[in-house]
Amino acid sequence: MEVGAALSLQSSSWIGPEKVGRRCSGSVRLPNRCLEERRAPLVRFGDSRSAGARIRTGHSELKVSSCYKKSKGSDNFHNSFDEALEVKRKSEEVLPYLNSRCIYLVGMMGSGKSTVGKILSEALRYSFFDSDKLVEQAVGLSSVAEIFKEYSEAFFRDNESEVLKDLSSMRRLVVATGGGAVIRPINWKYMKQGITVWLDVPLEALARRIAAVGTASRPLLHQEPGDPYTKAFAKLSALSEERGEAYANADARVSLEHIAAKKGHGDVAALTPTDIALEALIKIESYVTENASVLNSRYIHG
Numbered sequence: 001m002e003v004g005a006a007l008s009l010q011s012s013s014w015i016g017p018e019k020v021g022r023r024c025s026g027s028v029r030l031p032n033r034c035l036e037e038r039r040a041p042l043v044r045f046g047d048s049r050s051a052g053a054r055i056r057t058g059h060s061e062l063k064v065s066s067c068y069k070k071s072k073g074s075d076n077f078h079n080s081f082d083e084a085l086e087v088k089r090k091s092e093e094v095l096p097y098l099n100s101r102c103i104y105l106v107g108m109m110g111s112g113k114s115t116v117g118k119i120l121s122e123a124l125r126y127s128f129f130d131s132d133k134l135v136e137q138a139v140g141l142s143s144v145a146e147i148f149k150e151y152s153e154a155f156f157r158d159n160e161s162e163v164l165k166d167l168s169s170m171r172r173l174v175v176a177t178g179g180g181a182v183i184r185p186i187n188w189k190y191m192k193q194g195i196t197v198w199l200d201v202p203l204e205a206l207a208r209r210i211a212a213v214g215t216a217s218r219p220l221l222h223q224e225p226g227d228p229y230t231k232a233f234a235k236l237s238a239l240s241e242e243r244g245e246a247y248a249n250a251d252a253r254v255s256l257e258h259i260a261a262k263k264g265h266g267d268v269a270a271l272t273p274t275d276i277a278l279e280a281l282i283k284i285e286s287y288v289t290e291n292a293s294v295l296n297s298r299y300i301h302g
């Protein structure tokens with residue numbers, strides 16, 4: 001059975017916090033445990049009807065947990081039953097055009113890739129993956145911050161590319177990518193196997209969100225002294241300057257400023273994750289309906 005087929009048997013699901021395999025990429029010095037894992041067999045599947053099916057690829061074993069756990073949190077994302085229904089309706093319209101292709105969400109740290117991604121995965125009955133979590137699980141450390149500290153940013157980036165490579169052969173996934181995944185051209189080759197969507201959030205809103213939860217889990221924002229908002233804003237501005245063009249490679253752009261203007265809000269803070277998920281579906285629909293031939297020629301996995 002193909003990976004995509006195994007995943008398609010499952011209802012919308014997410015990756016649990018358990019460690020589900022270890023990975024190290026080829027171009028870095030590997031601890032012994034990682035070398036052993038790289039000899040793992042190509043594909044092995046668990047019983048996808050069970051709540052904890054395991055999907056084994058050449059590089060990592062991905063554990064997919066039951067969707068029922070997830071809905072506990074994501075219920076809070078919807079402001080109203082009507083909003084949730086609208087997202088569901090739009091998903092049903094978009095699904096036939098997607099042809100089981102994956103959705104890759106790109107955007108700066110804190111742009112809502114995980115939050116919006118979970119809503120999309122539930123509505124589309126896709127599985128949800130967070131690529132940062134997969135790298136943590138593959139390396140065997142509990143946070144990206146630890147990976148940066150124990151190894152290096154380059155080591156993290158190599159493993160991130162390997163994770164994206166593995167995911168690129170799968171179907172029916174929503175993937176929240178790491179904020180810096182866009183900087184390596186090879187990652188675009190993998191992500192372009194699916195539909196890439198840029199969550200474009202103003203820097204002030206990003207810095208506000210990140211300051212609210214602290215910068216400890218985000219190593220690139222944690223280096224400078226200062227209050228969390230100011231240091232997050234300063235570093236995000238620099239990163240955004242470097243990466244602006246890279247995010248714009250995405251097939252679809254979801255601008256929170258545009259959604260807020262459309263809905264008559266003065267501030268993007270008034271938008272709910274459901275508003276953003278709905279706009280993402282609208283943008284995905286436009287993209288897939290207008291670019292059917294491009295998509296067909298791009299998809300190499302058949």
Ligand SMILES: Nc1ncnc2c1ncn2[C@@H]1O[C@H](COP(=O)(O)OP(=O)(O)OP(=O)(O)O)[C@@H](O)[C@H]1O
Nearest residue numbers: 108109110111112113114115179209213271272273
């Ligand atoms: N629309 C929103 N309005 C307000 N807060 C939000 C919104 N979407 C997400 N958040 C909050 O912003 C923070 C970052 O969200 P999330 O983890 O989804 O972003 P991310 O893009 O996956 O981040 P990272 O790439 O750093 O992992 C979380 O605390 C989340 O609750």
Ligand SMILES: O=C(O)C1=C[C@@H](O)[C@@H](O)[C@H](O)C1
Nearest residue numbers: 109132144178179180218219
């Ligand atoms: O923007 C970035 O470069 C990063 C974003 C996070 O998601 C992590 O992938 C890591 O902290 C690097």
